[in-house]
Amino acid sequence: MQTAESGAGQPPLLEARGLSKRYGATQALDSLDLAIEPGEVYCLLGPNGAGKTTTINLFLGFVPPSGGQALVSGMDVSTHDRETKRRLAYIPEQVMLYRNLSGLENLEYFAALGGKGSLGRERLADILVEAGLERDAVDRRVSEYSKGMRQKVGIAIAMAKEADALLLDEPTSGLDPKASNEFSALIERLRNDGVAVLMATHDLFRAKETGTRVGIMRYGSLVTELGTDEIGHADLERVYLEHMHD
Amino acid sequence: MIRHSIRHIVRKEFTDVLRDGRFRWCSVLVGALLLVSLGHGWVQAREAQREHAAAQATARDHWESQGEKNPHSAAHYGIYAFKPRLALSFVDEGVDPYTGTSVWLEAHRQNDFLLRPAQDATSAQRVGALTAAQVLQHLVPLLIILLTFGALAGERERGTLRQLLATGVGRRDLALGKALGIAGALGLLLVPAAAVGAAALVVGSPGPAASPVARAAVLAVVYLVYFAAFVALSLAVSAWARSTRTALVILLGVWVVNGLVAPRVAVDLSKWMHPTPSALEFAQTVEREMATGTEDIIPPDRDALAERLMAQYGVERVEDLPINDVGAYLQESEEFGNRIFDRNYGALWDTFERQGVVHELVAVAAPLLAVRALSMGLAGTDVEQHRHFASAAETYRRDLMRRMNGDLTENSRSGDFSYQAGAELWESTPPLRYDAPTLGWVLGNRFLSLVVLGGWLAGTILIAAARVRRAEVA
Numbered sequence A: 001m002q003t004a005e006s007g008a009g010q011p012p013l014l015e016a017r018g019l020s021k022r023y024g025a026t027q028a029l030d031s032l033d034l035a036i037e038p039g040e041v042y043c044l045l046g047p048n049g050a051g052k053t054t055t056i057n058l059f060l061g062f063v064p065p066s067g068g069q070a071l072v073s074g075m076d077v078s079t080h081d082r083e084t085k086r087r088l089a090y091i092p093e094q095v096m097l098y099r100n101l102s103g104l105e106n107l108e109y110f111a112a113l114g115g116k117g118s119l120g121r122e123r124l125a126d127i128l129v130e131a132g133l134e135r136d137a138v139d140r141r142v143s144e145y146s147k148g149m150r151q152k153v154g155i156a157i158a159m160a161k162e163a164d165a166l167l168l169d170e171p172t173s174g175l176d177p178k179a180s181n182e183f184s185a186l187i188e189r190l191r192n193d194g195v196a197v198l199m200a201t202h203d204l205f206r207a208k209e210t211g212t213r214v215g216i217m218r219y220g221s222l223v224t225e226l227g228t229d230e231i232g233h234a235d236l237e238r239v240y241l242e243h244m245h246d
Numbered sequence B: 001m002i003r004h005s006i007r008h009i010v011r012k013e014f015t016d017v018l019r020d021g022r023f024r025w026c027s028v029l030v031g032a033l034l035l036v037s038l039g040h041g042w043v044q045a046r047e048a049q050r051e052h053a054a055a056q057a058t059a060r061d062h063w064e065s066q067g068e069k070n071p072h073s074a075a076h077y078g079i080y081a082f083k084p085r086l087a088l089s090f091v092d093e094g095v096d097p098y099t100g101t102s103v104w105l106e107a108h109r110q111n112d113f114l115l116r117p118a119q120d121a122t123s124a125q126r127v128g129a130l131t132a133a134q135v136l137q138h139l140v141p142l143l144i145i146l147l148t149f150g151a152l153a154g155e156r157e158r159g160t161l162r163q164l165l166a167t168g169v170g171r172r173d174l175a176l177g178k179a180l181g182i183a184g185a186l187g188l189l190l191v192p193a194a195a196v197g198a199a200a201l202v203v204g205s206p207g208p209a210a211s212p213v214a215r216a217a218v219l220a221v222v223y224l225v226y227f228a229a230f231v232a233l234s235l236a237v238s239a240w241a242r243s244t245r246t247a248l249v250i251l252l253g254v255w256v257v258n259g260l261v262a263p264r265v266a267v268d269l270s271k272w273m274h275p276t277p278s279a280l281e282f283a284q285t286v287e288r289e290m291a292t293g294t295e296d297i298i299p300p301d302r303d304a305l306a307e308r309l310m311a312q313y314g315v316e317r318v319e320d321l322p323i324n325d326v327g328a329y330l331q332e333s334e335e336f337g338n339r340i341f342d343r344n345y346g347a348l349w350d351t352f353e354r355q356g357v358v359h360e361l362v363a364v365a366a367p368l369l370a371v372r373a374l375s376m377g378l379a380g381t382d383v384e385q386h387r388h389f390a391s392a393a394e395t396y397r398r399d400l401m402r403r404m405n406g407d408l409t410e411n412s413r414s415g416d417f418s419y420q421a422g423a424e425l426w427e428s429t430p431p432l433r434y435d436a437p438t439l440g441w442v443l444g445n446r447f448l449s450l451v452v453l454g455g456w457l458a459g460t461i462l463i464a465a466a467r468v469r470r471a472e473v474a
Helices: A052-060 A081-086 A103-113 A121-130 A147-161 A177-192 A204-210 A233-244 B004-019 B021-064 B071-077 B123-128 B132-148 B153-158 B160-166 B171-204 B212-240 B244-273 B279-292 B302-313 B325-362 B367-379 B383-411 B423-428 B439-445 B447-470
Strands: A014-023 A026-036 A041-045 A067-072 A088-091 A165-169 A196-201 A213-218 A221-227 B079-082 B102-106 B109-114
Touching: A014 A052, A026 A052, A026 A067, A026 A196, A026 A221, A041 A052, A041 A204, A052 A067, A052 A088, A052 A165, A052 A196, A052 B160, A081 A088, A088 A147, A088 B160, A103 A121, A103 A147, A103 B004, A103 B160, A121 A147, A147 A177, A165 A177, A177 A196, A177 A204, A196 A204, A204 A233, A213 A233, A221 A233, B004 B021, B004 B171, B021 B079, B021 B132, B021 B171, B021 B423, B071 B102, B071 B325, B071 B383, B071 B423, B079 B383, B102 B109, B102 B383, B109 B325, B132 B171, B132 B212, B132 B244, B132 B367, B153 B160, B153 B212, B153 B244, B160 B171, B171 B212, B171 B447, B212 B244, B212 B367, B212 B439, B212 B447, B244 B325, B244 B367, B279 B325, B302 B325, B325 B367, B325 B383, B325 B447, B367 B439, B367 B447, B383 B423, B439 B447
Parallel strands: A041 A196, A041 A213, A088 A165, A165 A196
Antiparallel strands: A014 A026, A014 A067, A213 A221, B079 B102
16 A cells, blocks of 8 residues: 655645646646645636646546556555545536435435445435435435535535545535535535545635635646635635736 | 445346336336237147147048058058147247148158248238247347446436446446346346246146256246346447447447348358258259159169069069069159158258358357347257258158058059058057157257357456446546
8 A cells, every 4th residue: 555644644635746647638737746634625726627627537536647646545546446435525516316316315325335325314314404405305306406406415425425535526516605605614514524625616715715725726737825814815816817817 | 245335236226227217118018018929929839739739630530540542542641740839939939930830741752841820921910920039039138228328328428427436336346236237127027027938838838848947947048148248238338438329329230230130141141151942943853853863862673673572582473472562662762762852851951050050150240140049949949940850750751651561562462453451550550759859959959059149148248347447437
């Protein structure tokens, strides 16, 4: 097992070391280095094509890296596919579910595959409600759900997994402000529980609200990194726009 | 033991498929066709067997009660032999509608089989006749394709594949779970049909067969292997294709090639490689050779035979022979004819068998041909088992003629045209007893198809495993 020691003696929950990905002539990600410790929420900001989703795909092992390593708890994703995925939860921009199953059945299925098959239906229904779904919606078929409701099931799937690290790809895209706020509160809770979060987003406001650190990406490279407690909303927007207009 | 995650995938797939209205409608349709074709085939086979048994008894009765006559007249009077419908013929009627099921056994001739339903069928009947074997060979694979084409391509297209794989579930487990879930849903369709088939076999088997239960079990395994190969192939294509539409188009193409193109190609290719004469050409050849003989097969010479017999019995005149030389000549003529028949029919049967081998080889490109050969073989309705019965009937005919000619030879004198035998002779002639080939004989004949079908299953599983391993997530 490949490990990387952090300051506290434990490897970071999520770590990229010179992580690169090339698709033909396109350098989608260029030597990314970052480390995310338990209780940190790292927001990757950047325009489309900056390499945010590629970074998440590399941590999930969906694409092989062209160079470098993606590590989860010190284990290389390329060589420890199952072990690393057991420690990760993932919420995509659009949570897609099985239309013929209810929200609860979807959650049961994903939770079971994620190794949480022992959670009873009562507990899973509670998790759905904690994720913001109305109690009377949990047994309805997903074909009747709005995008926001599906997204909440996605959050519940991540919560049920009780993963060490959470990968979020534009998770609040398309959510109404109330749902977005509920989502932020949820991330706050997970952070307090020691979960490491890597969130790709376009949403500067949400990044400032929920993140502990923000990395700005452009053309596959991390161009700057900021602590959210160091700057205000306006400063973040200014820094972001500066880098986008170089 | 099935892994925990696979069990969950199986359960989810099963539930998902059952709640899918398309599956419900398709399975109701295919299930109804399967049950109706099984029931219809069973009733038809039972009716045919009953009619054959009655006709055979009547033919025997006519033979025994034909009255006093010259044994050679009795040989021309002849008797019908009816090919028994074997127990599983209600599942697959095979070549029976084309080859016929009864033959008239008479002196000097090896007749063609009669009672060919295909000859008498109206054009509507030809199109509409659907057997259980056809449903199993054509429609069930189509249902499998419709259930499976989106198994992985659909997950990818919807975006659920990313979420699934992010849970940590292995791709192989996912594919296996999906295959088993779909198999479970198909089981809802096939298990009742198999139960109906088994009940039909046990309650009222249409006809005899060597080890019908073992044949039925092997037949079930053959079809399960065929379906499993289709599931694996569909999963492989679904894992490889970029979209569900592409997967569906490719799989429908495979279905068309398997069910429509390959059988046609096999027929044309086998005829081209191993041509057979037309019925008219064949009959003319036999007639010509019967009249003139061939280089190796010389027609009997009645005068030479008489000379031999007179020398053998030490007499000067045919009239002084203690036997009837006409009977001996008739038997020599029979034996001459038998050699001509063996030469021509043997060559024809051998050509049919070589054509069958071509069909089995084309199965490398289309598993339907292997399944069809095995299905007909196990149902007892393939060309080889037709030949098996035809040989038994011909052996019986030759024995019958030998008895008639022997009686004429031994019990009358040359020049005595008044001799007549009676019921004692007719009754002393045993009826045709036919033992259908054993299961081992059938499987030995169909070894190539077994290998090809097994190869299809192994090959499609390997391809599916490789494609699933490399399937792109997005």
